[in-house]
Amino acid sequence: AQTVTQSQPEMSVQEAETVTLSCTYDTSENNYYLFWYKQPPSRQMILVIRQEAYKQQNATENRFSVNFQKAAKSFSLKISDSQLGDTAMYFCAFMTSFGNEKLTFGTGTRLTIIP
Amino acid sequence: EPEVTQTPSHQVTQMGQEVILRCVPISNHLYFYWYRQILGQKVEFLVSFYNNEISEKSEIFDDQFSVERPDGSNFTLKIRSTKLEDSAMYFCASSGRQNFWEAFFGQGTRLTVV
Numbered sequence: 498a499q500t501v502t503q504s505q506p507e508m509s510v511q512e513a514e515t516v517t518l519s520c521t522y523d524t525s526e527n528n529y530y531l532f533w534y535k536q537p538p539s540r541q542m543i544l545v546i547r548q549e550a551y552k553q554q555n556a557t558e559n560r561f562s563v564n565f566q567k568a569a570k571s572f573s574l575k576i577s578d579s580q581l582g583d584t585a586m587y588f589c590a591f592m593t594s595f596g597n598e599k600l601t602f603g604t605g606t607r608l609t610i611i612p
Numbered sequence: 613e614p615e616v617t618q619t620p621s622h623q624v625t626q627m628g629q630e631v632i633l634r635c636v637p638i639s640n641h642l643y644f645y646w647y648r649q650i651l652g653q654k655v656e657f658l659v660s661f662y663n664n665e666i667s668e669k670s671e672i673f674d675d676q677f678s679v680e681r682p683d684g685s686n687f688t689l690k691i692r693s694t695k696l697e698d699s700a701m702y703f704c705a706s707s708g709r710q711n712f713w714e715a716f717f718g719q720g721t722r723l724t725v726v
Contacts, residue, residue, distance in 0.1 A: 530713045540701060542655070542717035588655060592713055599645065599657040599668060600715060 499524045499591050503603035510579055511611050517564075518574045518606045520589030526550075528594040531565065533574045536586040536605070545587070548572065550594070576608075584610045614638040618704050618718035625694055625725055633689045633721045635704030643712060644687045645705040646679065648672065649720075655703065661687065694725045 500523045510516040522531070533545040548556045548565045555563050560580075564573045576583055589603040617636040625631050637644050646658040659669045661679055678690045687706075691698055701722050705715040 532713075539719070540722075541719045542703060542705075544714065547713065594713075598712070599660055599670075600647075600655075601657065602655040604654045 499526070499529075499593070499601045501589050501591050501601055501603035503589055503606050505606045506604070507607045507609070509609040509611055512581060513578055515575060515577045516579055516608065518576075518587050518589075518608065520572045520574070520603055522570050522572065522589070522591050522603075524570070524591065524593075526593050530592045530594060531563075531572045532590040532592070532600070533561070533563070534588045534590055534602075535583075536588065537582075537584070542588070546574070579610050581610050581612060584608060614716075616704055616706055616716050616718035618702075618721050620721060621719065622722045623724070625723070627696055627725055628693050631691050631694055631723065633691075633702050633704075633723070635687045635689070635718055636685055637687055637704065637706030638708070638716055639685070641706035641708045641716075643707045643709075644679075644681070645707075645715065646689045647703040647705065647717075649701040649703065651700070658689070658702075691723075694723075696725050699723060699725045 502521045529550045531548045535543045535545050546556050546558045546561050560577045562575045586605045586607050588605045590600045592598050619634045644661040647655050649655045657670050659673045660667045676692045680688050701720045703720045704718040707715045
């Protein structure tokens with residue numbers, strides 16, 4: 498079974514600064530996907546970024562980027578130039594690379610951007 | 613932009629009552645899911661559904677739970693006899709064949725069992 502661990506329950510950072518959220522996972526699979534989901538106060542789960550395990554290049558989406566270390570089973574999220582709208586819960590999630598597969602979530606990191 | 617729609621947004625029910633949570637997935641999606649989030653805790657997988665049958669279910673998804681796709685558009689989660697510990701946010705999600713990895717989530721139904 499896969500497990501996802503987020504060791505930072507809460508973080509806060511000043512607006513415009515950079516923040517990194519940590520995630521580690523455990524799996525015996527070689528091919529899989531990793532995700533970061535954002536859950537703002539509205540509670541809807543929004544996909545922020547995804548990484549395919551077979552790709553060595555780290556994924557980037559505008560201000561969001563990941564540091565994917567496959568051997569270490571580590572998948573951190575970096576948010577650059579943080580904005581007030583980034584305040585949310587962030588969940589790291591894992592999916593095996595077949596169709597119709599469930600997401601396994603970590604416990605989340607509550608991120609607060611301070612004006 | 614297509615979206616997953618869930619109704620109601622909030623439901624209060626008495627312990628022991630049956631509830632049905634409704635979801636309209638994105639129209640051309642083939643894979644459907646229900647997840648649960650107890651307040652302040654992580655999101656947990658309940659069940660996945662494909663080709664009109666359950667493809668996987670978690671330990672949480674016991675005999676009190678059932679899912680159905682009654683008319684080709686709606687996807688429902690039924691809890692037969694609710695317990696206090698069923699109080700949670702329930703999320704429906706769907707994904708397509710090509711981008712199966714991209715699950716689109718609905719806004720959730722907050723279920724409160726009293």
